[in-house]
Amino acid sequence: MPFDPQAYRPERRILSLGEPFYDPVRAADFPETRPRFRNDRVAAEIGLERLDDAEWVAHLGRFVPLPGSLEEPLALRYHGHQFRSYNPDLGDGRGFTFAQLRDRAGRLLDLGTKGSGQTPWSRFGDGRLTLKGGVREVLASEMLEALGVPTSRSLSLIETGEALERNDEPSPTRAAVLVRLSHGHIRIGTFQRLAYHREEEAMRRLVRYVLAELYGEEGEDPVRLLELVVARTAVLAARYMAAGFVHGVLNSDNINVTGDSFDYGPWRFAPTWDPGFTAAYFDHAGLYAFGRQPEAILWDAMQLASSLRLIAESDPLVAALDRFAEAYQPAVAEALLWRMGRVTRHDESDRALVQEVERALRASGAGLDRFFFDVFAQDLPPSYGAEWDAVRAALADHAPRRTRDHAYWQGEPCAMLIDEVEAIWAPIAERDDWTAFEAKLTAIRQMAEALA
Template sequence: MPVLDACRPRPAFFQLGDEFGDAVKPAAFPQHITRFRNNRAAMTVGLEGLTDAEWTDAFGRFTPLPGQPGPVAMRYHGHQFRSYNPDLGDGRGFLAAQMLETGTGRLLDLATKGSGRTPGPGAPTGGLTLKGGVREVLAPLMLEALGVPTSRPFSLIETGEALERQDEPSPTRSAVLVRLGHSHVRFGTFQRAAYLERRDQIETLIEHVRAHYHPHVAEGDAAGLLAAVVEASARLTARWIAAGFVHGVLNTDNLNVTGESFDYGPWRFLPHYEPGFTAAYFDQTGLYAFARQPEAVFWNLTQLGGALRMVGDAEPLTDALNGFGPAYIRHLRAAFLMRLGVKSLGEAADQRLVDTTLALLREGGEALRWEPLFFDWFAGFASSERALRGPRRALYQGEAFDAFRFALFEHEPDRPERLEHPVFRADEPEEMLIDEVEAIWAAIAERDDWTPFSDKLARIEAWRGALGFSA
């Protein structure tokens, strides 16, 4: 590996020792074809200078980066669809490196998926399908553009194996994914320590998380740490809802302490407003349906609170959990204002805008897709002429629309100059609906044609630049 002057290694989790993770070796792959390299993300951690060969060595063969001790499979438990499972942990991935973000100094992780068998259960082969890897690139890039706190896809390398899968046509092509995230300490990381009745591990985790992710929390303050995680989780959930996103598998091992979504499996974006819309075919009861995501996140937070009960008093922990509802509503108002490109006018007016937006989407049914409404009316009255001569002009009439328009026009546009971006001269917004995702994959699977994938990435990047949201 070369000397990387701009890269600042900080392997903090590795220093916790082997009670929290297992040193592992990556798989030896027969092939390495880089299909996606996130140079913008690489710049934030000083890795943009890697040559193509060095990139493959770091993220295909997993030769440790300078200052990194080598990969470790993280240990955790978790509730899966509300059934406790002590047989979890990294099973086909690992924490590859930790480093400080340029400028902010935040601690960031480079973690993998599909990098070979590790001690957790994982996939039988330890592999990741190339289709799964493509989907794990598309979802977070779209969410990032929409202002959702998310891990970022860092690298996708096709690995030349033929994987057998029960849930999709096999054999299928394989890949290894690397993602850049703020933390991979999960709620289930704490649950494992509580399950083992290891008060010392709980205390170690509290100090690790407090020091590196929530430094405003006092040392040893379990309730204060829980309150910080509650706040971050409420913000994440509200942003999912405003983006029309369904995570699909909101188990306690898929939520982390920094309120940043990661590990994208059966995700979906709403085609139109449908509270019961689910992303996973196996979610037959709708436990993790679109409108039930706040409930699911809160339930998971209560499990984290239960683990912290080993070292904290019940009353302040309960008070911290009770903060979720108010925080979620507050962040939901802010998220809808952000999506509609308008400024706050106060709690009552902001809530009225959320309520009338949802009412209009509900009345519009399948005819009024989720994303186009926010696109048509971005920046409020500054988009009025554009929306009323656009392809959905016939839908913008009636009592529900009048109430929405009144509530929207109360609010002053926020940075209306964003409407000058070329994306707003199109009739349709950028979306990420399942039919297009499947078409992108079909071009790869049938013709090895990566053009639709590359074109989609370019359009998402344009969308991100136009909206100018901050996650």
């Protein structure tokens, strides 16, 4: 048996939702399937690490059903606000959920795809993913996981032998199909669709599903659900800031109700603490700029609250939304202190340190990755001048949370700025050389060990 009997725990809980949540679909018939990335570390958590290459491709490239799980892929239906404009014509247009499994801790996980072919929601798209897009998603998810951001994780990337035409990169370009592992693929936009169609019974069914399957709580309380989502998304916003990450497209259809980040398109890591830094070239107004991400995520949570008014009173929903700020402030302090290698004290000294760090970073224009690397030591090195004295004083109130004896701290900071992403892709595009990509993954995982 190619599945680890101690870890392989198939599920099909999503079928309890029934209509109107998804459409059964079929995967594209790809000309070829060439494995490019196989995440056995993640596969071991769900019992798939024993698959040989042929079995891996069969299940994660040709989408032969995993035993005991879904018998056919499901393209999920949803709506959403895109750059604050409501769009009722959304849904999984180039992906689907094709399996559910539990990990060793018992969490329900979805195996979802990107680039797996057209669905009823593809509109005018070809349902495909560029190989470069797949490479970027692997890099983003690996880096974010290392930096403590709750995120989907890339399980598999398989090149599919198709030539794609795209307007935003040299074409024709290579195609791929990505499989990601996520704690559910229920979006705020999933709730918006039900509110739009006034489907009250389906809304109650979805609330029950999310509470039971994704939060481990029984009942049908929409206010409780909103409280949980507000708490999780506040943490997500805080972790984005500490990671220096800019998602780029924080539309309500891209916000998972579990607070796990996913769907990486025009992402970037900010080189400095610049609140106006944007990732998407089409975000002309800076709606999803680095410093506006907490506001954007709260706005999306407000759309969930608005949708839940179909089955709940307004006042308790508003009260639940008001908890975002009180959840965000300690979460951002904890996230920044974690990245700086300091113990959180859960008092005013945390906030004082964060304020001094943000002030110094903005005033100095210091590189974020360099700063967080250097500050993991007990004191900032002398190269940080007198303008950093207030940070040094605030750091004195926070003990180091671990030693700096890992080999990672003897080298250079691991970063993922846009120039390096392009440098990793260039040899793949030019001569099918994956050396830089594989070396980067090794470096990211070394950093993760040092930070953990």
